[in-house]
Each structure stands twice: as C-alpha cells, then as structure tokens.
Amino acid sequence: MKRFPEGIQKEKTRTKKALGSLTFGSESSSSSRPSPPLDKEREDSTTRDFLDRILISFQGLNLTIIPSTFEEKYDPKEYDNPGDFAIATARGKAEEVAKRVRDDISNKFVVIGADTCISLENQVFGKPKDHEDAFKMLSLFSDCSHNVVTGVSVLIQEGETWNEISFCETTTVKFGKLVDEEIDAYIATGEPMDKAGGYGIQGLGGTLVESIDGDYYNVMGFPLHRFCCHMAAAIEKVTS
Template sequence: MIIQHLDSLASKTIVLASGSPRRREILQKIGLQLTILPSEFEENLDPCSYSHPSEFVMATAHKKADEVAKRLVSSVSAPDLIIGADTCVTLSGQVYGKPKDHEDAFHMLNKFSGKGHDVLTGVCLLVRKEMDWKEISFCETTTVQFAKLSSETIKSYIATGEPFDKAGGYGIQGLGGTLVEAIHGDYYNVMGFPLHRFCFHLAKIMAELVP
C-alpha cells in the first residue's frame, strides 16, 4: 500500500481535477498534498452511447483529467499526477447523476426505496512521463441497499438541500446515511472516490513518481 510512500509523495505535485469537497477530504485524510484545479470539461457525454455504465464514468473521468492536463501542458512545472473522477448511480440499467430539481430528486429516491442500487466511480490517473502522460483508468462498484422510504421521509430529506450536488440524490456521509440499510464494497466509493483501489494503483506507479 502507499503508507510507506507518503514521505516521497509529499514532494510530488498532485492535481485533483475536481471541485468535489468529498473527494478532496478523502484524499487529504491520507496525507496527500493536493492542488485543486476543477476540470472545465462540460459533462455532456451520453451514458446510452456506452455498452456499460462503467465505460461511461471512466470516459468522463478521462475527459476531466485530460482537460486539466491540456491546460497545464505549457506550465513551467507540470504536475506529477492528475486525478480525474466521475460517479454515477445505476438501478435496473438506468443511470442516475445529480438531480436537476426537487421533482427529480424525489423520483430518484423513490426508485431506490427498498431496493439495492450500484454506485460506480470511474477514475483516471495521468502520470507525467517526460513530455507526455501515462494513463491508468479503472472503475469501482459498490452496492447500496436502501430502506423502505415513505414519501414524507423523502420529502423531508430533500428539504435539507443535501441531495442536489450528489449522484443519486443522497450523501451517505451525511443525513443520507440514515436512508441506507447496508452496503457491499468500498464505503468511500459511495462518497465519490474509491480510496482502496486508488491506493493500490498509486503504490504500483510510485516507481515512476520517485526520481
């Protein structure tokens, strides 16, 4: 794992191509020194054009990281690593992103009520290789089982405002955690970043980060 590499990583320039406070929090908790540079990529890919939602989130994560890499290509000191990520929720083949409004949030949460759904996060790591980038991409899936929710519970949760910047319309780390009966897989993936899988890949590429 990366625990033994944290001292070396402290001297590296790592860019998180996301404005998500949850992704920032997860990565900072393990001691990574981050530069936050949210991607300006317009998230307009059509999930229906991909054979599986995992391909959709990995493609979006790549676009986010690549947009930041292109902005920094002429930088005097290019970063050692750029991290892009994208999360979606799926149920019965339907892909759910962030709710557009109260009605959309209610529709999502009502669909999840009493059922299990999958949270998928695609991650794209761009590792600096002289004048180019080496890409490592992966997708992590966590299954979340919701309790049976009444309409009153859903409406009260939406009224807190918590659902609106989160894929699937809930935050497991906040009040949304009260809606969840069980999860199978990486808890941090439901927050928006698969920490264990990321650390596995980062440990493998440390040889390329260390001079």
C-alpha cells in the same frame, strides 16, 4: 414519521465532484497545503480527509486540487456499461487539467480525474434536476439495491506524452423502505440536489441506507483503497 424536520441545516461535505482533478508535482515543498477560505472550510473537510490519507503514503509530493472545466456532456446510453461511462467522464476531466499543466517542464505530474454515477437496472442517474426529479430517484431506490459506480482516470506525465491508468469501482447500496413523507422531508433539507442519485451517505442520506456491499468511500465519491493500490506504481514512475 419524518426523519428530516424542515429547517435542518444542510451539511456541506459533498465529495462526488470535489475530487474531479488532483495534480501531483514531483518537486517537494517545505510548506504545507494552503488552508482553504473560511467559507469553504466545512465544504472541503471531507476532501481534505481523503487527501491526508493519501499523503500518509506519498510524503514529499505536492498535491493541488484543480477543479476541471470539462463539460460533462457524454450520454451514458452510448456506453456498454456505467463503468465505461464514468471512466470516460473522469478521463475528460483529467485531460482538461493535463492540458493546462503540461507546459510546466520543472515538474513531473500525475493528474487524477474521478466521476461517480448511480446505476439501477441499466439506468444511470446523475444529480436531480429539481424536487420532482429527486423524488422520483429516491422512490425508485426505496426498498431495493442500486450500484454506485466511480470511474477514475490517472494520467502520468512521461516527457511530452501522458500514460493512463484507469479503473472503476462499484459498491452496492441497499435502501430501506421509504414513505413519501420521508422522501419529501429529506429533499426539503436541500442535501440531495448536488449529489449523484439524490443522496449523500456521509450526511443525512445515510439514514436511508440499510446496508452496503463494497467500499464505503466509493459511495462518498472516491474509491480510496483501490486508488492507493494503483498509485504505488504511478508514484514510483514519477519520482524515478
């Protein structure tokens, strides 16, 4: 039986790359964050939910989403574990943005980069290249557990230098047993193609998930709780 009939509209709530880089300026602003263009409203809705949660704790700071142009070319095989690989990629994103804002001496900045990957039996999975690649990934995940790993790099501006706080968060996700017809129907929705591991738990892909052990938001692409714990010290430095 197909859970995903052909023609179902693709949900655009992807966040695994949406939080590639954030920048906090220490100067407060009376204006609220500008609304995104109407054609991006749905795409950015989950990202804004994340940011709203963060801003509850850190009022008085400007927050700007700056997409990083960092080329994600690192080979996960060159790293001891998926966490180190994710942190290195997150650091690359953050450093690229930091280079663009460092000349603005009127503000102190905190730049946050994040990157998420999927790990199963020491193999790292990114976004599927095509339908066949997505099918292979989801077939491997069927009826077993895999890890969702997000690396975060926080760069804190201290005059002309930058200090870093980095960490990774791992959540274990257990898929139910999937049949080929079910996998093909899900891929036909288009949802898997822009997501690490070929699925999104916040969308139709959530119906594939039997259970999770760890931070749900980490599976969406950003470990919100642990991030806020680390940010308390960082914000104190920026505003002091």
